[in-house]
Amino acid sequence: MSAFGMRSHKTMHTPLLKMIREGRRLHPAITALEAHREGYTPAFTSAGFIKTEQVVLIEAGELRDCLVDRAAPRNTA
Numbered sequence: 097m098s099a100f101g102m103r104s105h106k107t108m109h110t111p112l113l114k115m116i117r118e119g120r121r122l123h124p125a126i127t128a129l130e131a132h133r134e135g136y137t138p139a140f141t142s143a144g145f146i147k148t149e150q151v152v153l154i155e156a157g158e159l160r161d162c163l164v165d166r167a168a169p170r171n172t173a
Contacts, residue, residue, distance in 0.1 A: 100130075100153050102162040115159040122157040129153060130163060 104110040114120040130151040132139060140146050152160045 098163055100128075100161075100163045102164050105162050112159060122154060124157045126157050127152070127155050 098104060099110045099112055101110075105112075105116060108116075110116070115122075130153060131149070132147045132151075133149040151163060153163070154160060
């Protein structure tokens, strides 16, 4: 499980809990990205969906987004 994974955030099993619950921040100089465009994998998923160029995980020390596992259960309601 990833610290940035959506499942980890929903189940509160992430080392980033204080950022989620208390709004804690890292140093403003810290930015973390999942940069698909710079990777070694195709720009699309196994289901044929095009990946976004990048996902901003932390921006200027603030938590922004989560990563979604393609195998994660989807809400069908």
